[in-house]
Amino acid sequence: MKIVQIQGLYKNFGEKVALTNLNLEVEEGEIYGLLGPNGAGKSTTLHIICGLLRQDRGNVRVFGKETCKQMKAIKAHLGLVPQELGLFEELTAYENISFFVSLYGIKGKKLEEKTLKALEFVGLEGKRRDKVKSFSGGMKRRLNIACAIAHEPRLIIMDEPTVGVDPQSRKHILEAIKFLNKEGATIIYTTHYMEEAEALCDRIAIMDKGLCIAEGSQENLKSIINDKNSFCIQVAYIEKVEEAILKNIKGVESIQFKEDSIHIVSKKEISCLDPILSYLAQRECVIMGVNTQVTNLENVFLELTGRKLRD
Numbered sequence: 001m002k003i004v005q006i007q008g009l010y011k012n013f014g015e016k017v018a019l020t021n022l023n024l025e026v027e028e029g030e031i032y033g034l035l036g037p038n039g040a041g042k043s044t045t046l047h048i049i050c051g052l053l054r055q056d057r058g059n060v061r062v063f064g065k066e067t068c069k070q071m072k073a074i075k076a077h078l079g080l081v082p083q084e085l086g087l088f089e090e091l092t093a094y095e096n097i098s099f100f101v102s103l104y105g106i107k108g109k110k111l112e113e114k115t116l117k118a119l120e121f122v123g124l125e126g127k128r129r130d131k132v133k134s135f136s137g138g139m140k141r142r143l144n145i146a147c148a149i150a151h152e153p154r155l156i157i158m159d160e161p162t163v164g165v166d167p168q169s170r171k172h173i174l175e176a177i178k179f180l181n182k183e184g185a186t187i188i189y190t191t192h193y194m195e196e197a198e199a200l201c202d203r204i205a206i207m208d209k210g211l212c213i214a215e216g217s218q219e220n221l222k223s224i225i226n227d228k229n230s231f232c233i234q235v236a237y238i239e240k241v242e243e244a245i246l247k248n249i250k251g252v253e254s255i256q257f258k259e260d261s262i263h264i265v266s267k268k269e270i271s272c273l274d275p276i277l278s279y280l281a282q283r284e285c286v287i288m289g290v291n292t293q294v295t296n297l298e299n300v301f302l303e304l305t306g307r308k309l310r311d
């Protein structure tokens, strides 16, 4: 079953275009990654799915119901882990979770059970009576997740839930997400950490400038750039190298300069390493090493969204 269906979605903020004809579908039971550079439109998309924002045009269905007409019914089975922490610092961990659970009309013994289960789930059962203001960043992130999942939603939307956490908390959070998914929850996950998306997601959409520019399984996405070679040449005296000349070598598709290395993407069928090395030798650069790079999600992401720094 398609748990989220987005068709022809548009959203502007004044002059600013946030989404422009976005189309996405999320199947029940999957972990669906939403990746994209800053400002790509990920949070706007998630906020529209949750009914926090209204689209200008287009159709969004969650659990087969239209968000514009049946948001109340949708919200009962939806959990949102927001990018910004949404916690009450003066309340304890227990009080924070039980407040959010109570918003779903859950009371009494059930409220207590669900709150304790969520505390245990994020490894904070020993801190239940402590005020949030005494928590570390990682503990707050975990509590933020507990507040969103304690009512046991069918669809969990996570907007960069691991920002600023240490490796231990990150590991705990990623394992918890896998567990929730095994238990039956569908998860939509945004992150800037490619290795997280690689470890978690069944399918991924890459967004840029309000559009979905690629979508599919990790294998599908990698196959987009499998007709290319990617390699890195470490060079001393890199200042002697002229980018325009390298770019003109047959087969070269893109070039990126770093402090002491050049990253090159080329067509697979044309071998351009020899002419590049000859050119570097001609310029009396010292070649310190050449590394071929394996195709991973980060290469795909950078290839599709560009390697230039964004404002």
Ligand SMILES: Nc1ncnc2c1ncn2[C@@H]1O[C@H](COP(=O)(O)OP(=O)(O)OP(=O)(O)O)[C@@H](O)[C@H]1O
Binding pocket: 013, 016, 017, 018, 036, 037, 038, 039, 040, 041, 042, 043, 044, 045
């Ligand atoms: N409330 C708002 N008012 C004005 N512009 C906004 C607002 N919310 C988002 N935008 C703009 O819409 C575009 C998409 O923003 P959005 O937050 O959805 O991107 P994002 O992919 O989530 O980025 P990030 O990775 O930085 O969180 C950006 O250009 C952003 O500046």
